[in-house]
Amino acid sequence: MSSQTICRICNATILPATSAQTGGLCMPCSKGTRYHHVAYLSIEDFFAKCSSDYCLAPNLEPHPGNANFKAALTRLSEEAGVSCCVIPVGEYEDADSELEPYSDRVFVAGSVDEAVIANWARELRSEFYREERPGAEMPREYSNDQPGWFLVWD
DSSP, X not given: OOXXXXXXXXXXXXXXXXXXXXXXXXXXXXXXXXXXXXXXXXXXXXXXXOOSTTSBSTTOSSOOOHHHHHHHHHXXXXXXXXXXXEEXXXXXXXXXXXXXXXXXXXXEEEOOOHHHHHHHHHHHTOEEEEEOSTTSSSOHHHHTTOOEEEEEOO
């Protein structure tokens, strides 16, 4: 049996044949389909760039507003087991100055119990799911190489 190797971008375990074919990348990274976000911001950085209340969860009605979202996410980031909360930015209204970031999700890294995330999802009126393998959806540099949870608003 051949030994496995690691993708140069996302650190996923890949076979040597895949590595040889793609130049050391897993298939999603080699095809550019691994990550679809333009930035990954802390709670503080995200809300510092927002002037509109609809930058996070723009389809949520009634919308809680930036101050309420920021306060709730700050409390979430202080929960036991949470190592960090990161907001993946889908797009900027003003890409040149990176103002008005838009996102429909928050990533919560760490060993947090599902019941804790479910309570936060209820409070924030979101859906949630677990990223089972670090690096599968969230770049490892932002997830502290830990699995985590996504809170998502459609």
